[in-house]
Amino acid sequence: MTKAGRLLLTALAILCCALLPAHAGVTDAPGENLEISLITYGPGEIYWERFGHDAIELRDTTSGEEVDFNYGVFNFDEKNFFFNFARGQMHYLIDAEPTTDEENFYVQAGRSVTKQKLALTPQQAAALRDFLFWNLRPENATYNYDYYIDNCTTRVRDxxxxxxxxxxxxxLTKLPGGMTYRQQTVRLMSAQPWLMLILDLGLGPYADQPLNAWQESFLPEELQKNIRNVTIANGNEGTQPLVQSETLLSPNRLAAPPATPPDLRIPLGIAGLLFATLIVVTWLRARPIYIALASLFLLFAGIAGLLMLTLWTLTAHHSAWANANLLLFNPLAFLPMCSIWQARRNIAPSRPANGALLLQLIALLLALLMHLLPGVVQQNQPWILFALPCWLALAWTLRQTKRF
Structure with missing residues (x-):
């Protein structure tokens, strides 16, 4: 090779080396150039945003490219989406977007954005990057979402x-959690009381089990808080915090959820006493209004029972299985309906109606006795306090009808 040819090859090699960093990025950066961060977004205003959100950010320190990987993508237009949602087989996706685009969305929505830079070794950072890009492939991107054990945050955590x-x-498995699934759900949904009550009514004993910090890290804000307690090896026979730095990139501009869940026993207990009083008073003084109120309660109890029974027997919503509220509200409530309508003419309840009421009162007693048993018991005291006076008032009024 001539001297001019060698000089040309050398110049081309230098040019390629100069251009390489400009075209390198997260996908092919060496591990020592990768910076890993946990990005946490605060709760939003829409009900599916109440739990908050998070993402893993990969940053190439050479090119400056930043990419957010998050597991919270779903599509209302997916075939049979709402049917799958109802039976507990929701399909969610992992997605990747430039960090700026992702964070701007949350900043404009008024939701807080917090960045925690993590101390991963170059080998760990490269392995995480490779896993996330593997997970991003179409054949690997979809997963079956579960509110508590397999959601956008548990995927990031794992x-x-x-x-x-x-x-x-x-x-984190050695550290106790602060609340149960139910308490966290009620706390975060308290800004929408009707939805909060529906969820509380539909959750079974699974939602009341004691949690450790690992399990409670199904919430973005809990994972953000809990990883501050994690230390890792520093390579010199010592340890260092996993979180190297924590920066609030954008403050919360929305109403923050309460720090503790509301106590539903007092409001539901008062509601039950008021409704029971109305049933008794209207039976004595305004029989048509009594019929309307009693029918409304029985209709609510029957429909609620059917829905809870369906969730238990026909869906994968395991957090709703074995719901003790079925002792309070169940399809037996439909049986006394005709007797309520006949109360205007002082016709005594039928034998099936009397039997249904007796079974219901026994079920109420069982619901109360369950709280005397050892072990995890469903925390449904608020609904017992609501249902008990209502059922007693209905039983008393129908019993009085026999005297005419």
């Missing part, structure tokens, strides 16, 4: 834990 060799889980 990906980080896997890259770190299990140190997050090892640490």
């Amino acid at each position: 990906a980080l834990d896997h890259a770190l060799g299990g140190v997050i889980k090892a640490r």
